[in-house]
Amino acid sequence: MDKPFALLIEDDRDVAALFRHVLDMAGYRTEILFDGQGALERISATLPDVILLDLQLPNVSGPEILEQMRTDEQLSTIPVVVITAFAHYANTLPIEPDLFLIKPVDIQDLGTLVQRLSAPKTGLKESPYDEVTNLYTIPFFSVRLVLAFERVKKTDLERFGVLFADLHPYDTLKEKMNANLLNALLRKMADQFKGSLRPTDTMAWSHNGFFLSLLEDVAVDDKTKMIAKRVAKEMNGFLAQHDLRAEQSAQIGVIMCDDKYNNIEEIMEDINFARSLVKHEPNASNWIYTREQLKDRRAQNGRVKGS
Numbered sequence: 001m002d003k004p005f006a007l008l009i010e011d012d013r014d015v016a017a018l019f020r021h022v023l024d025m026a027g028y029r030t031e032i033l034f035d036g037q038g039a040l041e042r043i044s045a046t047l048p049d050v051i052l053l054d055l056q057l058p059n060v061s062g063p064e065i066l067e068q069m070r071t072d073e074q075l076s077t078i079p080v081v082v083i084t085a086f087a088h089y090a091n092t093l094p095i096e097p098d099l100f101l102i103k104p105v106d107i108q109d110l111g112t113l114v115q116r117l118s119a120p121k122t123g124l125k126e127s128p129y130d131e132v133t134n135l136y137t138i139p140f141f142s143v144r145l146v147l148a149f150e151r152v153k154k155t156d157l158e159r160f161g162v163l164f165a166d167l168h169p170y171d172t173l174k175e176k177m178n179a180n181l182l183n184a185l186l187r188k189m190a191d192q193f194k195g196s197l198r199p200t201d202t203m204a205w206s207h208n209g210f211f212l213s214l215l216e217d218v219a220v221d222d223k224t225k226m227i228a229k230r231v232a233k234e235m236n237g238f239l240a241q242h243d244l245r246a247e248q249s250a251q252i253g254v255i256m257c258d259d260k261y262n263n264i265e266e267i268m269e270d271i272n273f274a275r276s277l278v279k280h281e282p283n284a285s286n287w288i289y290t291r292e293q294l295k296d297r298r299a300q301n302g303r304v305k306g307s
Contacts, residue, residue, distance in 0.1 A: 006114065007048040008032045009039055009065065010083075011057050019052055019083075019110065026111030036060030040068055043075055050114050053097070055084045063093050070095045081114060093199065100200045102216070113143060132183045133190035133205040141204035141212055145264045148216055152259050159258040161215035161224050161288075162267065165193060165235055166251040166275050170209025173248055189238060196234040197227070210275065215254065221288055228252050228287040251278040254288045261291060270294050 006028045010016040013034065020030045031046065033039050036057035043051065043065075055062035062082065069075040082097040083105060099113065128140035136144070148160050167173060167189075174182060186205070193211045194203055202214040213231075215224065235250035253274045257267050274289045277297060 003027055003029045004049040005029045005031070005046060006050050006052065007043060007046060008052045009036065009057065009062070010052065010054040011035065012054070015054075022111050023114065026114065028111075028114075034058075036062065036065055039065050040072075040075075043069065043078070044072075047074070048078060050079045050081065052081050052083060052114070055082060055086075055093075063095075066093065066095050066097060096199060099202075102200065113147065130205045132186050134187070135190050135194070135211070136202060136204040138204055138206050138212075141202065141214070142264060142268070144202045144214060145267065148214055149257065149259075149261065149264055149267070151216075152257070159256050160217075162255045162257060162271060163197075163213045163215055163228060163231065164210050164253055164255075164271055164275060165213075165231055166210040166253075166278065168209070168249055168251050168279055169247075173209075173244075176247075185242065189235065192234055192238045193231070196231045212271070221256075224254055224256070225287050228254050251275070252287060253278050255294075256288060256290050258291065273298065 004027070006023045008016050008019050008023075008030060010019065010032065011034050016032045016034065020032060023030050028049075031042075031048075033042060037059040039057075039060060053062045053065060057065075062084075066080060066082070069078065069080065079098040081099045081101060082093070083101045085102070101110075101113075128136055130137050145162070152158070152160060173185075177185065190203075190205060190211070193213070197203065197213050200216070204212045206212065215227065229252075232250060232252040235252070236245060239245045239248050239250065255267065255270050255274055261267055270289070270291065273294055277289075
């Protein structure tokens with residue numbers, strides 16, 4: 001089988017060489033373009049499996065390339081990873097890329113992320129996208145979670161957040177609707193979820209009935225709580241508009257993750273535990289949970305059961 005092909009459009013030669021090395025090690029053929037001029041012609045000629053795109057390019061900018069790709073039927077499905085040092089640029093992009101990474105990128109994880117994005121063309125077992133919501137799948141989200149976790153361990157960043165929006169009771173919703181109606185509703189809810197968060201946030205859907213979003217660079221509790229409240233308002237407002245609020249609710253919480261965790265499996269366990277707490281305390285004012293708080297709650301629950 002031919003190696004998958006990655007096109008790197010990056011004007012910094014050192015960065016481009018580094019990314020090329022990472023992708024070569026991951027089993028890709030690579031080609032580098034240092035200029036936006038002529039990039040679309042080269043993309044059309046090579047039809048790469050994935051594109052790594054810098055935003056600040058000479059002559060033709062990254063956003064222009066991305067916008068023109070998305071209006072071309074032949075090029076519109078090619079996965080694009082935007083990599084930039086400026087997070088605020090995400091809010092100015094005319095078209096949303098498949099993945100948005102902020103420099104410095106953990107090079108050990110870059111190859112894995114790109115490989116998962118190009119899965120449909122490279123014959124890997126899973127697509128990174130959920131076919132109903134078009135958000136990331138939980139396996140791909142887990143890969144992205146590893147990157148965030150490693151970044152916290154290797155840099156001065158203290159922590160990051162994982163927000164969950166739990167549809168409760170989800171089993172009732174599945175019983176009430178046929179598959180087509182449910183899928184249509186979930187697609188609209190996914191759009192609502194995306195619209196209430198930042199373009200740089202990595203979002204996923206679990207078939208167990210909840211949405212997830214990775215909240216990086218949000219270390220202040222007040223800001224995190226504000227995001228959680230906004231998501232709750234938007235999601236529950238959506239349910240009310242569709243006459244579902246009497247039976248359904250979107251229960252929101254945020255796990256704040258630091259380098260005291262041993263691995264992402266422990267983080268996912270805490271997410272599920274926090275979901276169970278929110279289910280039993282739907283009117284609780286606390287939106288944010290730390291590792292220490294969840295550890296204490298587990299101990300309290302154990303004492304109650306043992307009494």
